Amino acid sequence: MVLIMKAMVLRKPDSIENSPLELEDIPIKRPLSEDEVLLKLKTCGVCHTDLHIVEGELDPLPKLPIVPGHEIVAVVDELGENVKNFKKGDRVGVAWLYSTDQTCKYCVRGQENLCPHAKFTGFSENGGFAEFVTAPSDYIYLLPESFDDIKAAPLMCAGVIGYRSLRLSEVKPGETLGLFGFGASAHIVIQIANHWDCEVFVFTRSKEHQEHAKELDAAWVGTSKDIPPKKIDRAISFAPSGPLVLDILQQLDRGGTLAINAIYLSDIPPISWDLLWHERKIVSVANVTRQDAIEFLKIAQEIEIKTETVPYSLENANQALSDLKYSRFNGAAVLKIS
Template structure:
């Protein structure tokens, strides 16, 4: 610890609470999360300690908590504190950290650390670093009162942004921006967005900023209402086959955010010949015709420059998150509602 004020702040905190996934994963309804008190960790060289203000609740948190990714080695530590769309205030600075002051509003996205040396890290594609460390999956995340972050992957939050509303910018926001940034569309083009949850509702807004017409497609009435409020040119209820058929072969680009074979089929049916599909979820393709000249791209998160752009666009009021707030102690409740499909928008836990 090089900062005297940081040290005294740490001394004044005797312990803090974290919401941890136990060693035994299971359905969220079987209560795999528990609360416990722990002592503060001092940030190491190049690290910051954040006093957490808010943490968004991501479907990938649910997958990890329920043990879906155990075969892939996630979580890497057990028990683990989940959460990877985190905002807070700088509470202590580790050795060598510059550019941040105590109390600064900051945020952290799923990319917690990257090597800074590989071909991806040195070409603005650090999200593909093979050594990437993911917040709340490989190291402890934001479901608690404090969290340690890597300064090189910590972002100042522009003045004027509410720290609770800003939390989803750090996963749905950057994910949606990364997807739309892979398109070459503008006025006169049509972009169809399939899956209107936390990421989809951000993608609708970024796609509108390109000047394209945006068709929002979803099966949840509330999500369609939110998409209309955010300015979608048209909304389509995907449970209505006739409505889906009306948009067949109509979109220059389609974006998919729902991990569902039925949705993938709907999205490809909507895509024009020569068009581009960008996905932020796994796809199962039984067949893919070559003679329609379509392109499929996969997208994960975005780089640091893109993350800063997302924050700037939000600060300028050009995009906004739609959130449902829960106290941090209600993490399990928020996850159960997510599992049951009962959330209208992104759940955000706050201290």
């Protein structure tokens, strides 16, 4: 018997204004392979990467039609015959990293995020804008009970990749950190950075996001053209803007690091050597590892991270993505599925 579920399906990428995701009845993947689990969705967060996928900026897509969504909060519904690490009814999260080969040089040296054979949730395999999803049991995570189903969703990408960005920025306790853009990821990052006694400056054009940053104890807020009281030691950019990189380098102190958390970036204009001189560094943040997710979920629980969320129904995924595109809310959009 073929079991059917509701899903928001992308058949042809298009501008979000044309509502490219359509609600469809599609078969639930069966049978499960021996290391797979079938998960019943509770919620799924909405990420900028979903927007880039839906609008065709990550061309060519490895799979079409595709069900996007990689900030999954779900309950284990069925187990493949070899799955021992979870049981039916466990509440788990699924992140962007869906699977890797575990044999290439990157995987072996702890950089599975760079695996050339990596698969990604809601990109190379169907994701969480649906009632059910399957995932390899080695790539799912038990979720801290202190987060409800909605509040937990943004942890799975905004949180995990925000944490990786913090690590790659090499920020140390007490240093000055600049956050450029203040959406779902940055609003989690600032809470960790404050916990580490960093002084956090937030640069964003959106007045609402500036207010949100003040509420979360930013030491200074302004736009990327404003000059803060001092140079920043580390910077993280969350905006898909190449020209912004030059503005950030103007603010970055000697020996500083800029981590760019963007799967898609417009072209960076020519950079004069002066801006990089004195050992300034730029690093891209690409995907996440399982270790990132494990470490971050532990920190999220320990320091009681508060996620700001805006709920939408599954059918309203296009609206959620559109509101994300135009910064119409603070924090993260989350689809409530069951």
